[in-house]
Structure formats: C-alpha cells, structure tokens
Amino acid sequence: MESLPFESIYVGGQWIQPDTRKTIAVENPATEEVVANVPACGRDDVRRAVESARVAFPEWSATDAATRAETLTSLRDALVKNQEELSELITREMGSPIAFSRRVQVGLPVKALEGYAEALAAATAEERIGHSLVVREAAGVVAAVTPWNYPLHQAVAKIGAALAAGCTMVLKPSELAPLSACFLATLIDGLGLPAGTFNLVQGEGRAAGQALVTDEGADVISFTGSVRVGREVGAAAGQAVKRACLELGGKSATLVLDGADLAAAVRDGVRGALLNAGQTCSARTRLLVPRSRLEDAVDVARSVVAQYVPGDPTDPDCALGPLISAAQADNVRERLYRAADRGARRVAGPDPGEVPTVGHYVAPSVWTDLAPSAPLAREEIFGPVLVVLPFEDEDEAVSIANGTPYGLAATVWAGDTEHAAAVARRLRAGQVDLNAAKFNPAAPFGGYGLSGVGRELGRHGIQEFQEVKSLQFPA
Structure with a gap:
C-alpha cells in the first residue's frame, strides 16, 4: 500500500x-x-x-x-x-x-x-x-x-x-x-x-x-x-x-407471505439488513411478516443476529465490521434510542452501545412494536438495524412495502415463484428478488422515487x- x-x-x-x-x-x-x-x-x-x-x-x-x-x-x-x-x-x-x-x-x-x-x-x-x-x-x-x-x-x-x-x-x-x-x-x-x-x-x-x-x-x-x-x-x-x-437511498423490504418458508425467509431478511453493517443503499431493513407469525419470525431473527458480533474486520470469521465514522455511529445510536423512547421494542441484539471501545461500531439490533410510518420504519438509517412489521393480508403487505418515499429494492418470499412474481409486480421498486434469488450484476440497478x-x-x-x-x- x-x-x-x-x-x-x-x-x-x-x-x-x-x-x-x-x-x-x-x-x-x-x-x-x-x-x-x-x-x-x-x-x-x-x-x-x-x-x-x-x-x-x-x-x-x-x-x-x-x-x-x-x-x-x-x-x-x-x-x-x-x-x-x-x-x-x-x-x-x-x-x-x-x-x-x-x-x-x-x-x-x-x-x-x-x-x-x-x-x-x-x-x-x-x-x-x-x-x-x-x-x-x-x-x-x-x-x-x-x-x-x-x-x-x-x-x-x-x-x-x-x-x-x-x-x-x-x-x-x-x-x-x-x-x-x-x-x-x-x-x-x-x-x-x-x-x-x-x-x-x-x-x-x-x-x-x-x-x-x-x-x-x-x-x-x-x-x-x-x-x-x-x-x-x-x-x-x-x-x-x-x-x-x-x-x-433506500428503505427496502422483505415480504414474507403466507405459504413461504418462514425460517428461510427471515434468515435471508436479517442477512439482507446487516449486509456491510447495514451500510448498503439496497439493504432490506424492513421485514414484513404475517401478524400471526410475528413472534416466530422474531425468534428466528434473534438466532441470526446472535451470529453478528462486532469484531476485527481483518479476521476471516468476522461478520460485522464498524460503521464508516464516529459521526455515523453516533447518529445511528441516537435514532435507535429515540425510537425506544417512543415505544419501539428491541427484540434481538444487545444495546446498540455495547461494542468494542475502539472503532466506530454499533451492535446489530431488531425492532418491532412500531407503526410503518414511524421514522425508524420509514427513513434510511444506514446501520445494522432491522424493523419487523406485521401485516394482516397481502394487500396490507404491499401497502406497507410501498409506504416510503424510496423504491430501490425488495424481496418477496412466497410458496411458489409465480405467486412471488405477481406480488413483486405490485411493488414500486426497481429490483425485486423472488424467494432465494441472487443479485444479478448484469441486470439494471436503480430505483423509483427518492x-x-x-x-x-x-x-x-x-x-x-x-x-x-x-x-x-x-x-
């Protein structure tokens, strides 16, 4: 160097x-x-x-x-x-x-x-x-x-x-x-x-x-x-x-529909949110699940988040590195504490401040008990944060997914690919993965709205x- x-x-x-x-x-x-x-x-x-x-x-x-x-x-x-x-x-x-x-x-x-x-x-x-x-x-x-x-x-x-x-x-x-x-x-x-x-x-x-x-x-x-x-x-x-x-920017969502493999979908959703410590414009920082499966989804999310321990990024086993700067880390923590003060419930991960004393780290966390219109659920955070939002039916899931000024990416999990594709066509997003589909660097990338x-x-x-x-x- x-x-x-x-x-x-x-x-x-x-x-x-x-x-x-x-x-x-x-x-x-x-x-x-x-x-x-x-x-x-x-x-x-x-x-x-x-x-x-x-x-x-x-x-x-x-x-x-x-x-x-x-x-x-x-x-x-x-x-x-x-x-x-x-x-x-x-x-x-x-x-x-x-x-x-x-x-x-x-x-x-x-x-x-x-x-x-x-x-x-x-x-x-x-x-x-x-x-x-x-x-x-x-x-x-x-x-x-x-x-x-x-x-x-x-x-x-x-x-x-x-x-x-x-x-x-x-x-x-x-x-x-x-x-x-x-x-x-x-x-x-x-x-x-x-x-x-x-x-x-x-x-x-x-x-x-x-x-x-x-x-x-x-x-x-x-x-x-x-x-x-x-x-x-x-x-x-x-x-x-x-x-x-x-x-x-983005505030992308993972939609887990009835009939989908819940465990696989939630594991994918958590990983999609924590990618690059959440510092990804297309990070899927919202996880939408049927209301009847909310606690099941939280249990899976909790087990996945436990694997993301802030650590030395030069270690081949490290899964979560620091944020880019002290200012960014402070900003993310402040927004999380503000959400908690307003009633949001942290259901996975330690306190965001429980991190190494050196480096600009924020501990990963999963939150629920907040409205889709809440700042944490609607604004780009750019940190290792996932919000879990329940829905009653498919129409509400689509409405929540489309309920931000962004429209960059999304993932739809369903029991079959054709069903996932039908829902994906209703989303105002530039790129939608169906079930376990992977990113395609030859396909167009970009978004709607902001x-x-x-x-x-x-x-x-x-x-x-x-x-x-x-x-x-x-x-």
Missing part, C-alpha cells in the same frame, strides 16, 4: 502533483488510525482533469465495440489478479469484513465488468425504423462521484459503463474511502488507453465534487450518495441542461451514457 500514489492525482494519463497543498486524512474506522492522506483538490485540479477528458474524447469515442469490450475484459482480469490486495485495502479504508471484501467488494465489480463486456454489442447496436437508422453514440465526458460504502464497485459500475459507451471521464471518489480508487487508477493506467480517457481527482464533496458536477466541460453526471446531495446534483444538472444519473433517476449495470447502464441519433435516408 505504501507504494501507491495516494497524494497525487491521475490526469492526462499520468500521476501528477495537484495544485492544492491541502490534504485529507483517511481513517481506518476499526482502529481509528490514519492510514493515508489524499489531496483536497479544488476547482483548478478538477478543471485540468475535465479538460484532459475532453481532449481524449474524439479518439476514445471513435473506437469500436470490440476494442472497448477487450478493455473491459483486461480491467476485469487486473481486478482478479489484484483481488487480495484490493480486498485488504477496502477493509482498511472502510471497515468491511475481509471475507465480505473478497466476495462482494471486489468480487462484484469483476462480475459487473463481465456484464458490461457481454452487453456492449447489444447496447451499441443500430436500429432500423422505417427509412431511419437509429444509432447510439457516446454522450461525452462523464463526471462520476462515488460513495464510500462500496468504493470499488461503485467506481467500476460507472467506469465500465462510460468506457463501454465510448465516453471519457473524471472520477471523484468519497474522501472517506478513496484509497481503492487510487489502486484502481493504477490498474487502468496499465490498460494503454488514450491519455485522458480516465482521470482521477480526490477531495471533499463540497469542493472537488461540486466543482466536477458544475464544470461546463462535463456532459453527463453520474452520482451515488445521499438524497440530500443528490437533490443538489440534480438541480445543478437541470440548471445546465445536462443528463444526470442519480443512485440514492431512490434516484436512471439505471446502472449491464446494457441499461451503458445506455445512460449514450445519445441517440436518427439518420433519415431518402424514402
């Missing part, structure tokens, strides 16, 4: 010193130790990066689909080759358990790149409509701003789609977990792309991030993060009449970065 150029930025195909001399300390949330410093870039550094991407655009956008697919495959191979070092780096910068870092934090980007490579031909295919030929072209320079919770995956999701579409880009990762993006840039540097095709600047959202999304040289904005900042990014894009793809605008991954993700042109031939 010491050899990585953390205090440099990657612009024009080379590592250079930024104009700024200010730096940002990156903390290991499990040990509270500073592990590196990165530049606190401002508008001048961002401007250089965007201009570099504009200069590179004509050459990269003129490449054919086969060349782009080969590039994505080469990047995929580089991730596989460096999987262990990347996993350890992500665990150090944001605290996810090492087994999870290997399997998901690095494993998922590998699959995403495979999905992009396979979908590229279909995403760029031409279409005949009467006497018109409809062609897809690269939209231009992409301004990509990524979050800290899945630092490599979210970067790859944007980079892979942009490169596949023929776009050049500038990436600004979260200042809380920017180290894996630096490592990723070194791998991209080895691909032999035209100088300026990919650029990396570090910095805070209010400085580098804002400068990037408002730069007149950026044609498309791709942002993943909070609803609050997403609104600001969307407003800036609207003011400049630019396309914006926004992947924001969960955002646009889609990532696969063919649909590539097309977010394309313009459509009609060539009218003589009839």
